[in-house]
Amino acid sequence: MKAIVTVMLKAGVLDPQGKAIGTALHHLGFPAVADVRVGKVIELELGDMAPQDAQAAAQAMAEKLLANPVMESFRVDLAG
């Protein structure tokens, strides 16, 4: 079972990396880009585990280590 944790900055938190990418994309000829937000994706290989256990474990890992709850929100998806 694989759990995929996606961590994004909360709305309203300034994202300088996203701003830099947006500026670079404008310079590269993509004027349609209005806003860019950058986050992390963490793929966790959890071995033989029931889906609900994998979901709970990944949720706990995100709360304890993978996301900073002050500035970031996260989402857990399960795969294969």
Place this chain on the structure above:
Amino acid sequence: MKAIVTVMLKAGVLDPQGKAIGTALHHLGFPAVADVRVGKVIELELGDMAPQDAQAAAQAMAEKLLANPVMESFRVDLAG
């Protein structure tokens, strides 16, 4: 239209950040974690654009700037 580009290291490329997270998770009491891979997710707000145009634009942005084709692979998803 929003395009979401997910960039991961190619299989076989060493991921030291993922290894560090795996070790930290073991120390935090999650022994089930077998492997961890870390990637980036870039959310692009593209304004009013047809889905096939947004897909093509995000693909071009990923090839030109967002991903390093030597070490990384990417995937484009469309949302809202």
